[in-house]
Amino acid sequence: MPKVVVACGSGVATSQVVADKVRKMLAARGVDADVVAVEVADLPKALEDADAYVSVVKSEGEDYDVPVFNGVAFLTGMNVESELSRLILALGK
Template sequence: MKNSVKVLVACGAGVATSTVVMQKLEDLFKENKINAQLIQIKIAEASSRQKDADMLVSTSLLPTQYSIPAIVAMGYLTGVGKDKLDTKIIDTAREILEG
């Protein structure tokens, strides 16, 4: 059983929208008492960095398939489906922790 989830947080350039999502994820994990390590990246880096992470949360469309759970988090920018997105991320994190 793991005690922490490593999450890659990606957007096109690795700056603007991923910063917004980073803040939302920090709050979400804190509220749900999940210990998470968030790493901000460009989506282009995701393939090479996935082996060191448990989950990918991206604000851009995923250019490829990944070996870790990958969640598109547009809902955090648009507000549409945000609750469903929160649930999906928390459920995925719990599955990873329970391993």
């Protein structure tokens, strides 16, 4: 099962909300994925076995070994369909 990591500053409120939305939107499209919310400090460890990263916070100059998606789109609904489609493609679905 693919793993999607969602991260914000504390890993509590915002990332949990976005992770829940991502989980529901993927499920509605028949994509089964393990969507986890973490705090930014735990990001390197969480990304070790991840297939995608949904970023709620701006990470300047960071380079990740997985595709990165705009978490604000999932939070606000702006451009969410575009980000969701990109995420689904990245997960190989």
